[in-house]
Amino acid sequence: MISTKITLPLAAILIFIAAVSISKPIPVSYALENGNSSFTIETPLPPYAFLYHGGNLTIDISENSPFYPGYGEGLSRDAIYQFDDVMRVENNVTQTGASVICVIITSEMNGLKFYYSNTTPAESISITLGEYESANIGIFVNTTDYALGEVSGSFKIQAFEGACE
Amino acid sequence: MNKVIGLVLLLVGMMLAVGAGANFRYYEAERDVTVAIVADDSELIDLTPLQPYVYLNNGKLTVEISDNHPDYPGHGAGMSPNTTYVFEEMFEVSNDLWENYVEDGNVTLTDAYPICVSISVPLNSDVTLFTGDYNGTSATQLQFTVYHGQPVKIGMVFDNTGASLGADSVQMSIDAEAGECET
Numbered sequence: 001m002i003s004t005k006i007t008l009p010l011a012a013i014l015i016f017i018a019a020v021s022i023s024k025p026i027p028v029s030y031a032l033e034n035g036n037s038s039f040t041i042e043t044p045l046p047p048y049a050f051l052y053h054g055g056n057l058t059i060d061i062s063e064n065s066p067f068y069p070g071y072g073e074g075l076s077r078d079a080i081y082q083f084d085d086v087m088r089v090e091n092n093v094t095q096t097g098a099s100v101i102c103v104i105i106t107s108e109m110n111g112l113k114f115y116y117s118n119t120t121p122a123e124s125i126s127i128t129l130g131e132y133e134s135a136n137i138g139i140f141v142n143t144t145d146y147a148l149g150e151v152s153g154s155f156k157i158q159a160f161e162g163a164c165e
Numbered sequence: 166m167n168k169v170i171g172l173v174l175l176l177v178g179m180m181l182a183v184g185a186g187a188n189f190r191y192y193e194a195e196r197d198v199t200v201a202i203v204a205d206d207s208e209l210i211d212l213t214p215l216q217p218y219v220y221l222n223n224g225k226l227t228v229e230i231s232d233n234h235p236d237y238p239g240h241g242a243g244m245s246p247n248t249t250y251v252f253e254e255m256f257e258v259s260n261d262l263w264e265n266y267v268e269d270g271n272v273t274l275t276d277a278y279p280i281c282v283s284i285s286v287p288l289n290s291d292v293t294l295f296t297g298d299y300n301g302t303s304a305t306q307l308q309f310t311v312y313h314g315q316p317v318k319i320g321m322v323f324d325n326t327g328a329s330l331g332a333d334s335v336q337m338s339i340d341a342e343a344g345e346c347e348t
């Protein structure tokens with residue numbers, strides 16, 4: 001009897017939680033386009049960025065890029081480059097189900113920074129995107145301290161519901 | 166009773182599973198970057214030596230008219246004072262940006278993606294620059310448009326008037342912007 005008394009309110013709470021989650025609008029996302037297209041915030045804008053083997057976005061400025069035209073093998077030392085419109089981030093409401101999202105892009109590579117429109121390149125940038133709003137992201141590369149050869153690194157793209165702080 | 170609770174838990178579990186799948190909360194992706202660091206004469210905006218006085222020092226274009234040049238032939242160790250030297254076609258600047266490659270028909274249009282290049286040496290330096298053939302004028306600042314496949318040749322003037330014996334050096338800086346130069 002004692003155990004039932006405890007479990008009954010517990011069941012009530014659980015049902016209440018379930019009820020709350022049901023009462024919310026539940027967006028259902030499903031892909032109508034290409035079979036392997038999973039939900040991503042970012043889209044490459046070639047030639048310097050592309051979908052690696054049709055999968056994840058990759059920035060590659062070397063002869064290994066599928067967009068390498070046979071000239072311009074890379075970047076040189078001790079120089080600063082800015083490439084406008086390397087990728088696009090978008091709040092595709094059909095996929096996010098959020099009217100406003102905050103996208104944060106953070107460099108994890110020495111000398112790599114990001115910018116959009118006329119903002120000053122920074123190691124971490126944040127952009128608030130409304131419904132179906134998008135922003136073209138540029139990359140800034142400072143090759144000071146780079147030696148000849150291949151340099152690799154990464155960056156992180158994060159997004160969450162609501163405006164950026 | 167236990168059965169009922171079990172059923173409720175199962176329902177809650179299903180609700181949570183559905184909720185987590187459909188409601189956008191957080192997105193995180195890790196993406197790769199690869200950059201090839203190459204010598205000045207093979208990068209996107211090439212600087213290619215054309216004269217023996219110019220070479221690539223660990224990939225960087227360097228003008229060296231002294232016996233410090235790695236390919237110094239053993240004669241002609243430098244320039245003399247109170248003399249003006251004009252060197253045409255010391256190096257060239259070319260536009261090898263990938264944007265020039267037009268996918269349509271695999272053709273490269275020379276006017277696809279021009280760049281406006283500025284080269285400067287410090288004001289009041291004894292070195293001045295010019296493009297193409299020397300016509301008597303040179304400047305510490307140059308600005309010119311470079312189209313793909315049409316490199317622009319840079320010449321240098323060394324005015325050693327009043328210079329004393331010894332070594333002198335200046336730093337040249339190069340800047341390129343997308344688009345044709347505004348005239």
